[in-house]
Amino acid sequence: xxxxxxxxxxxxxxxxxxxxxxxxxxxxxxxxxxxxxxxxxxxxxxxxxxxxxxxxxxxxxxxxxxxxxxxxxxxxxxxxxxxxxxxxxxxxxxxxxxxxxxxxxxxxxxxxxxxxxxxxxxxxxxxxxxxxxxxxxxxxxxxxxxxxxxxxxxxxxxxxxxxxxxxxxxxxxxxxxxxxxxxxxxxxxxxxxxxxxxxxxxxxxxxxxxxxxxxxxxxxxxxxxxxxxxxxxxxxxxxxxxxxxxxxxxxxxxxxxxxxxxxxxxxxxxxxxxxxxxxxxxxxxxxxxxxxxxxxxxxxxxxxxxxxxxxxxxxxxxxxxxxxxxxxxxxxxxxxxxxxxxxxxxxxxxxxxxxxxxxxxxxxxxxxxxxxx
Ligand code: SF4
Ligand code: F3S
Numbered sequence: 001x002x003x004x005x006x007x008x009x010x011x012x013x014x015x016x017x018x019x020x021x022x023x024x025x026x027x028x029x030x031x032x033x034x035x036x037x038x039x040x041x042x043x044x045x046x047x048x049x050x051x052x053x054x055x056x057x058x059x060x061x062x063x064x065x066x067x068x069x070x071x072x073x074x075x076x077x078x079x080x081x082x083x084x085x086x087x088x089x090x091x092x093x094x095x096x097x098x099x100x101x102x103x104x105x106x107x108x109x110x111x112x113x114x115x116x117x118x119x120x121x122x123x124x125x126x127x128x129x130x131x132x133x134x135x136x137x138x139x140x141x142x143x144x145x146x147x148x149x150x151x152x153x154x155x156x157x158x159x160x161x162x163x164x165x166x167x168x169x170x171x172x173x174x175x176x177x178x179x180x181x182x183x184x185x186x187x188x189x190x191x192x193x194x195x196x197x198x199x200x201x202x203x204x205x206x207x208x209x210x211x212x213x214x215x216x217x218x219x220x221x222x223x224x225x226x227x228x229x230x231x232x233x234x235x236x237x238x239x240x241x242x243x244x245x246x247x248x249x250x251x252x253x254x255x256x257x258x259x260x261x262x263x264x265x266x267x268x269x270x271x272x273x274x275x276x277x278x279x280x281x282x283x284x285x286x287x288x289x290x291x292x293x294x295x296x297x298x299x300x301x302x303x304x305x306x307x308x309x310x311x312x313x314x315x316x317x318x319x320x321x322x323x324x325x326x327x328x329x330x331x332x333x334x335x336x337x338x339x340x341x342x343x344x345x346x347x348x349x350x351x352x353x354x355x356x357x358x359x360x361x362x363x364x365x366x367x368x369x370x371x372x373x
Pocket of ligand 1: 233234237238239240241243261262263264268269270271292298
């Protein structure tokens with residue numbers, strides 16, 4: 001359908017967003033997903049049709065409710081409007097106003113009447129130790145609840161790092177035997193949207209794709225949508241030119257830190273973490289609201305085996321040494337000889353890997369160490 005033929009008034013009224021804002025959002029998601037032109041209109045049509053809203057069963061296990069909180073605080077367009085109108089949120093243990101057996105009965109009824117049609121969202125880890133007694137809701141363990149809800153789901157989404165692989169609950173020694181939904185539901189396809197918290201736009205984009213095309217978007221080997229988790233943070237980070245030039249912060253508050261230098265030597269895990277934080281950021285307020293943007297190293301919250309596993313002070317494995325070509329070539333800001341991008345990349349990587357490995361130890365021995373320039 002051409003944009004001019006589409007009646008946006010119903011969407012504007014139902015979602016409480018302007019036509020422009022709504023189309024901008026759909027176009028942004030379509031572009032991020034790498035979809036051809038026309039996909040934004042297909043998404044707009046899908047959202048405009050109330051009959052295409054999938055029922056959603058939303059479970060909570062071991063977690064802090066960060067993913068739901070992050071979703072509810074998103075704006076532009078009012079994503080809480082979009083999510084509540086894009087889907088039919090029939091069961092959500094945090095947002096439901098009802099409680100107890102009444103709500104549990106509704107959940108079972110929705111699942112029975114919508115077999116093969118509902119979307120299952122799992123938030124939080126699932127404790128497996130001692131027959132799963134560490135998390136029970138309505139008299140059933142999270143293990144039983146998740147198995148039951150997954151059986152007839154049209155699609156399963158694990159939202160947040162806890163649901164994706166166990167998150168902080170699964171950190172050693174993992175006394176409750178916490179795992180993520182993919183580990184519990186072995187053999188079933190589970191799309192994971194990891195992050196602590198995850199970016200709400202990654203969830204919305206994935207659900208929008210599902211509502212539009214009736215299937216989930218392409219995923220990587222860890223179940224993450226490729227459109228959102230296809231690149232390392234290190235590839236898009238705007239401190240990357242400093243990494244390539246060998247300019248590092250060595251202590252919080254030192255000169256390098258104040259100047260916005262690379263945080264690699266403070267333990268940044270951006271070089272081994274896949275996520276789109278540098279491009280999407282958080283809270284829609286602009287101004288670089290994401291961990292590295294506000295001066296804290298990425299701790300790999302969305303990467304199983306890195307976040308909550310590797311100590312913050314340990315150095316990341318650098319998976320790629322080639323600088324992205326979107327950044328300007330690196331010159332010497334102090335007026336010395338310009339440095340070519342490739343030479344600086346090799347130097348930066350070498351500094352990161354060879355010198356950086358000893359930086360923390362030597363810093364302890366000699367506080368007068370130069371700031372890494
Ligand atoms: Fe950015 Fe971290 Fe990479 Fe440095 S190491 S460029 S701060 S992602
Ligand atoms: Fe998490 Fe690192 Fe992004 S800590 S929010 S993956 S910058």
